[in-house]
Amino acid sequence: MKRLIIVVVALLVILLSSSLYTVNETQVAIKLRLGEIVSVENKPGLKFKTPFVNNVVSFDKRIQTLDSAAESFLTVEKKNVVVDSYVKWRIVDTEKFYISTGGAMASANLRLAQNNQDALRTEFSKRTIIEVVSDEREAIMATVKTKLKTIAEDEFGIEVIDVRIKRIELAQEVRNSVYSRMETERKSIANKFRSEGAEEAEKIQAFADKERTIILANAYRDSEKIRGEGDAISASNYAEAYSQDVDFYSFYRSLESYKKSFSDQGDILVLNPDSEFFRYFNPSK
Numbered sequence: 001m002k003r004l005i006i007v008v009v010a011l012l013v014i015l016l017s018s019s020l021y022t023v024n025e026t027q028v029a030i031k032l033r034l035g036e037i038v039s040v041e042n043k044p045g046l047k048f049k050t051p052f053v054n055n056v057v058s059f060d061k062r063i064q065t066l067d068s069a070a071e072s073f074l075t076v077e078k079k080n081v082v083v084d085s086y087v088k089w090r091i092v093d094t095e096k097f098y099i100s101t102g103g104a105m106a107s108a109n110l111r112l113a114q115n116n117q118d119a120l121r122t123e124f125s126k127r128t129i130i131e132v133v134s135d136e137r138e139a140i141m142a143t144v145k146t147k148l149k150t151i152a153e154d155e156f157g158i159e160v161i162d163v164r165i166k167r168i169e170l171a172q173e174v175r176n177s178v179y180s181r182m183e184t185e186r187k188s189i190a191n192k193f194r195s196e197g198a199e200e201a202e203k204i205q206a207f208a209d210k211e212r213t214i215i216l217a218n219a220y221r222d223s224e225k226i227r228g229e230g231d232a233i234s235a236s237n238y239a240e241a242y243s244q245d246v247d248f249y250s251f252y253r254s255l256e257s258y259k260k261s262f263s264d265q266g267d268i269l270v271l272n273p274d275s276e277f278f279r280y281f282n283p284s285k
Contacts, residue, residue: 022046028061028094040094057103063090063161068113073124075132082169087116088161096157108156115151119144133168141165
């Protein structure tokens with residue numbers, strides 16, 4: 001009798017344990033009956049099922065990361081670039097996800113990776129190397145995310161949170177070509193700036209020369225005017241002095257002539273002592 005009770009209790013325990021399952025906060029579960037979906041359990045807690053009839057498949061509903069392998073893509077210039085990217089995603093329609101992938105996370109990652117690579121390949125084929133490396137990187141990620149989001153929600157029941165390009169690496173020959181092109185462009189820009197600077201410098205120099213010429217001309221004109229006025233005043237003064245004392249004026253003029261004639265110690269004049277030049281040295285005159 002005791003053995004029977006023990007067996008019954010054991011069977012009840014086994015039956016009860018087979019009838020209970022737990023859904024964690026980070027999980028979502030699907031209850032199946034003979035392979036068909038009966039219900040989707042989104043809320044955490046202790047759940048019940050029919051033993052040997054229902055089985056439960058659980059999935060992680062947290063954000064997943066698909067870290068794609070580096071892939072080589074061609075740009076519009078037919079140059080190879082190696083691109084390393086990743087996708088952040090999570091399950092939003094558990095039933096659709098189970099039907100489309102068979103409940104295999106690996107299958108979901110594989111199909112998502114293929115769509116990601118196709119979208120990247122299309123975007124890279126529209127752009128040059130310079131654009132994908134610098135200018136258009138954010139635009140590529142935004143476009144790929146939009147495409148991938150639509151496909152993933154419609155076909156797999158998952159939401160694409162983000163698409164990021166981690167690394168864009170050029171092949172060695174492409175790298176040399178890009179660097180050479182960038183160097184040429186930078187030299188062209190530098191030469192343009194130098195040319196514009198030289199042109200501006202010439203304009204400034206020409207303007208300065210013009211202003212200098214005008215200033216010198218005005219200064220010369222003013223100086224000549226002042227000199228002329230001074231000469232006029234001087235002549236007037238001389239004339240006035242001459243009219244007041246003719247002999248003194250003649251004597252003064254003779255002194256000026258002596259001063260200019262004998263300004264250098266080596267000056268020699270051969271003149272007749274009775275000449276007009278020595279009139280003030282000749283007492284007889």
